[in-house]
Amino acid sequence: xxxYEGSRDELLARLRRIEGQVRGLQRMIDEDxxxxxxxxxxxxxxxxxxxxxxxxxxxxxxxxxxxxIEQGPTAADERIDEALDVIHxxxxx
Amino acid sequence: xxxYEGSRDELLARLRRIEGQVRGLQRMIDEDxxxxxxxxxxxxxxxxxxxxxxxxxxxxxxxxxxxxIEQGPTAADERIDEALDVIHxxxxx
Amino acid sequence: xxxYEGSRDELLARLRRIEGQVRGLQRMIDEDxxxxxxxxxxxxxxxxxxxxxxxxxxxxxxxxxxxxIEQGPTAADERIDEALDVIHxxxxx
Amino acid sequence: xxxYEGSRDELLARLRRIEGQVRGLQRMIDEDxxxxxxxxxxxxxxxxxxxxxxxxxxxxxxxxxxxxIEQGPTAADERIDEALDVIHxxxxx
Numbered sequence: 145x146x147x148y149e150g151s152r153d154e155l156l157a158r159l160r161r162i163e164g165q166v167r168g169l170q171r172m173i174d175e176d177x178x179x180x181x182x183x184x185x186x187x188x189x190x191x192x193x194x195x196x197x198x199x200x201x202x203x204x205x206x207x208x209x210x211x212x213i214e215q216g217p218t219a220a221d222e223r224i225d226e227a228l229d230v231i232h233x234x235x236x237x
Numbered sequence: 238x239x240x241y242e243g244s245r246d247e248l249l250a251r252l253r254r255i256e257g258q259v260r261g262l263q264r265m266i267d268e269d270x271x272x273x274x275x276x277x278x279x280x281x282x283x284x285x286x287x288x289x290x291x292x293x294x295x296x297x298x299x300x301x302x303x304x305x306i307e308q309g310p311t312a313a314d315e316r317i318d319e320a321l322d323v324i325h326x327x328x329x330x
Numbered sequence: 331x332x333x334y335e336g337s338r339d340e341l342l343a344r345l346r347r348i349e350g351q352v353r354g355l356q357r358m359i360d361e362d363x364x365x366x367x368x369x370x371x372x373x374x375x376x377x378x379x380x381x382x383x384x385x386x387x388x389x390x391x392x393x394x395x396x397x398x399i400e401q402g403p404t405a406a407d408e409r410i411d412e413a414l415d416v417i418h419x420x421x422x423x
Numbered sequence: 424x425x426x427y428e429g430s431r432d433e434l435l436a437r438l439r440r441i442e443g444q445v446r447g448l449q450r451m452i453d454e455d456x457x458x459x460x461x462x463x464x465x466x467x468x469x470x471x472x473x474x475x476x477x478x479x480x481x482x483x484x485x486x487x488x489x490x491x492i493e494q495g496p497t498a499a500d501e502r503i504d505e506a507l508d509v510i511h512x513x514x515x516x
Contacts, residue, residue, distance in 0.1 A: 147272050156263055163259040166286075170252045179240050179297040180319050186290045187326045190283055193259075194330070197279045198421060202414050204272040210406065213399040220396065226273050228388050233280045235384060235420050236515075237287070291514060295507050303499065306492040313489065321481050328477060328513050329422075333458050342449055349445040352472075356438045365426050365483040366505050372476045373512045376469055379445075380516070383465045390458040412459050419466045423473070 147203035158196050165189040197234055201227075240296035251289050258282040290327055294320075333389035344382050351375040383420055387413075426482035437475050444468040476513055480506075 148155055166189060172182050205227060212223035241248055259282060265275050298320060305316035334341055352375060358368050391413060398409035427434055445468060451461050484506060491502035 155266055159263045166256040170249055173248055180323055183293055183323045190286045190330050193283045210399055213396055230273055230276045237283050303492055306489055341452055345449045352442040356435055359434055366509055369479055369509045373516055376472045376516050379469045386462055416459055416462045423469050
């Protein structure tokens with residue numbers, strides 16, 4: 145059981161929409177669309193992906209990290225380290 | 238003719254790869270993979286999309302914006318405004 | 331007692347260095363230095379500030395959030411909410 | 424003469440305010456303020472610095488890069504390269 149159990153359907157729907165945006169980007173380039181329009185669409189897909197990351201991270205901290213801390217120090221250390229590691233990557237992205 | 242004319246094939250190949258990553262993300266969620274692994278993959282797809290944006294922006298400035306400036310002030314003003322606008326969005330993303 | 335107790339001196343030293351960088355930026359503008367050099371320095375000061383934020387966040391999660399979770403659900407909920415809130419702001423920055 | 428000539432006073436005022444924020448951060452740590460409050464203030468100073476960068480970049484592109492392109496290909500190439508270089512750094516920051 146993972147943190148995203150409760151939001152699985154919504155996550156999948158959002159990722160399908162992002163997949164559609166990335167396919168749309170290929171079509172725009174095939175159709176020779178203006179750079180600025182393509183860039184606007186890339187920026188929107190990027191933001192949508194970051195939105196999925198932020199929601200997933202929230203679920204993870206609220207469930208998985210919290211459970212691990214309640215289970216005791218050993219499980220906690222590992223979970224906290226890997227959560228902070230992924231948070232660093234998202235901040236630097 | 239757009240700024241990305243010369244890198245069209247490479248852009249399409251990168252976008253197809255990103256589309257595959259986004260489909261892979263849906264599979265990971267279907268298979269109940271661990272949140273941190275999904276987040277790592279989202280972070281990598283986001284970075285790949287930003288890479289495409291950066292390359293496309295470079296082509297746009299080197300070709301479209303430059304051509305507009307060489308054609309005279311009216312075309313230039315408009316092109317510079319819209320380029321800065323998209324650059325702001327990429328910085329804030 | 332806060333999460334940053336153990337790294338207080340290092341945090342202060344880094345913030346003094348950043349303060350020096352921001353004063354240096356004003357001097358550069360007074361001396362009419364080239365935009366690109368000023369921008370490079372701004373980018374470096376921004377990155378230094380983000381570095382301080384990342385370290386402080388780590389200390390906060392490893393100590394304050396963890397302690398709150400170990401103390402029980404009520405304290406935990408509040409701490410987790412406010413930590414995620416600040417993480418969102420750092421990701422969007 | 425640089426791109427920021429016309430906004431020098433405003434830039435200096437904003438940098439003085441940011442310098443004050445960074446000094447305020449040191450005071451907060453000296454006074455043992457709560458991590459989340461310090462992090463909120465760091466996030467605000469970071470955003471203010473990025474705002475200065477964005478304005479300075481705009482002035483630079485509208486004046487320096489544009490002038491260089493109007494002066495001919497050799498000056499243009501160099502200016503465009505260095506502007507894109509700094510834009511990449513701001514996007515990745």
